Amino acid sequence: MIVRIMGEGQVKVAESHFAELDTLDDELLKEMESGDEEGFRRTLGALLDAVRRLGEPLPDEALEPSELILPGPDASLDEVREMLSDDGLIPG
Numbered sequence: 142m143i144v145r146i147m148g149e150g151q152v153k154v155a156e157s158h159f160a161e162l163d164t165l166d167d168e169l170l171k172e173m174e175s176g177d178e179e180g181f182r183r184t185l186g187a188l189l190d191a192v193r194r195l196g197e198p199l200p201d202e203a204l205e206p207s208e209l210i211l212p213g214p215d216a217s218l219d220e221v222r223e224m225l226s227d228d229g230l231i232p233g
Contacts, residue, residue: 143199144192145207147216152196153205159231162191166231173222181218188230189214 142159145151154162165188172180189211199205211230212221224230 142208143205144196144209144211146189146192146211146213148213150201151199151203151205151207152192153199154192154196158191158195161195162188163231165191169221169230170225173218173225176218178218181221185212185216185221186214 142154142156143151144154165184169181169184169188172184192211209231210224212224221230
Protein backbone atom coordinates (compact mmCIF):
# COMPACT_ATOMS: atom_id res chain seq x y z
CA MET A 142 0.00 0.00 0.00
CA ILE A 143 1.26 3.48 -0.85
CA VAL A 144 1.21 5.84 2.15
CA ARG A 145 1.80 9.57 1.87
CA ILE A 146 3.10 11.50 4.85
CA MET A 147 2.08 15.09 4.24
CA GLY A 148 5.11 17.28 3.62
CA GLU A 149 7.49 14.32 3.31
CA GLY A 150 6.61 12.05 0.43
CA GLN A 151 5.40 8.54 -0.27
CA VAL A 152 6.32 5.21 1.29
CA LYS A 153 5.36 1.72 0.16
CA VAL A 154 4.28 -0.35 3.17
CA ALA A 155 3.51 -4.08 3.02
CA GLU A 156 0.02 -5.09 4.17
CA SER A 157 1.64 -7.38 6.76
CA HIS A 158 2.70 -4.32 8.78
CA PHE A 159 -0.75 -2.81 9.11
CA ALA A 160 -1.60 -4.64 12.36
CA GLU A 161 1.23 -2.74 14.10
CA LEU A 162 0.20 0.54 12.48
CA ASP A 163 -3.46 -0.01 13.36
CA THR A 164 -2.55 -0.48 17.04
CA LEU A 165 -0.84 2.92 17.04
CA ASP A 166 -3.77 4.44 15.15
CA ASP A 167 -6.23 3.14 17.78
CA GLU A 168 -4.09 4.65 20.55
CA LEU A 169 -3.92 7.96 18.67
CA LEU A 170 -7.71 8.02 18.30
CA LYS A 171 -8.21 7.48 22.05
CA GLU A 172 -5.77 10.28 22.87
CA MET A 173 -7.50 12.62 20.47
CA GLU A 174 -10.92 11.83 21.92
CA SER A 175 -9.66 12.53 25.45
CA GLY A 176 -7.78 15.69 24.38
CA ASP A 177 -4.43 14.26 25.54
CA GLU A 178 -2.13 16.61 23.61
CA GLU A 179 1.09 15.07 25.00
CA GLY A 180 -0.04 11.52 24.23
CA PHE A 181 -1.23 12.62 20.80
CA ARG A 182 2.20 14.09 19.94
CA ARG A 183 4.02 10.99 21.20
CA THR A 184 1.76 8.52 19.36
CA LEU A 185 1.62 10.51 16.12
CA GLY A 186 5.44 10.54 16.14
CA ALA A 187 5.52 6.79 16.83
CA LEU A 188 3.05 6.12 14.00
CA LEU A 189 5.02 8.16 11.49
CA ASP A 190 8.31 6.61 12.64
CA ALA A 191 6.80 3.14 12.20
CA VAL A 192 5.68 3.95 8.64
CA ARG A 193 9.17 5.23 7.82
CA ARG A 194 10.85 2.21 9.44
CA LEU A 195 8.58 -0.45 7.97
CA GLY A 196 8.13 1.10 4.54
CA GLU A 197 10.27 1.65 1.51
CA PRO A 198 10.48 5.31 0.41
CA LEU A 199 9.44 5.99 -3.16
CA PRO A 200 11.61 8.32 -5.22
CA ASP A 201 10.49 11.96 -5.18
CA GLU A 202 9.73 11.81 -8.90
CA ALA A 203 7.33 8.85 -8.42
CA LEU A 204 3.70 9.95 -8.57
CA GLU A 205 1.84 6.87 -7.40
CA PRO A 206 -1.73 7.30 -6.13
CA SER A 207 -1.63 7.26 -2.32
CA GLU A 208 -4.04 4.82 -0.72
CA LEU A 209 -3.53 6.38 2.70
CA ILE A 210 -2.58 9.94 3.66
CA LEU A 211 -1.11 10.66 7.09
CA PRO A 212 -0.54 14.08 8.63
CA GLY A 213 2.97 15.45 9.00
CA PRO A 214 4.68 15.41 12.39
CA ASP A 215 3.82 19.06 13.08
CA ALA A 216 0.08 18.65 12.49
CA SER A 217 -2.14 19.97 15.25
CA LEU A 218 -4.72 17.95 17.12
CA ASP A 219 -7.48 19.87 15.29
CA GLU A 220 -5.90 19.31 11.86
CA VAL A 221 -5.67 15.58 12.47
CA ARG A 222 -9.20 15.49 13.87
CA GLU A 223 -10.43 16.85 10.51
CA MET A 224 -8.64 13.99 8.68
CA LEU A 225 -10.18 11.23 10.81
CA SER A 226 -12.76 8.73 9.77
CA ASP A 227 -14.69 6.65 12.32
CA ASP A 228 -11.82 4.11 12.12
CA GLY A 229 -9.05 6.66 12.78
CA LEU A 230 -6.41 7.60 10.24
CA ILE A 231 -5.94 4.02 9.06
CA PRO A 232 -9.17 2.35 7.90
CA GLY A 233 -9.94 -1.13 9.17
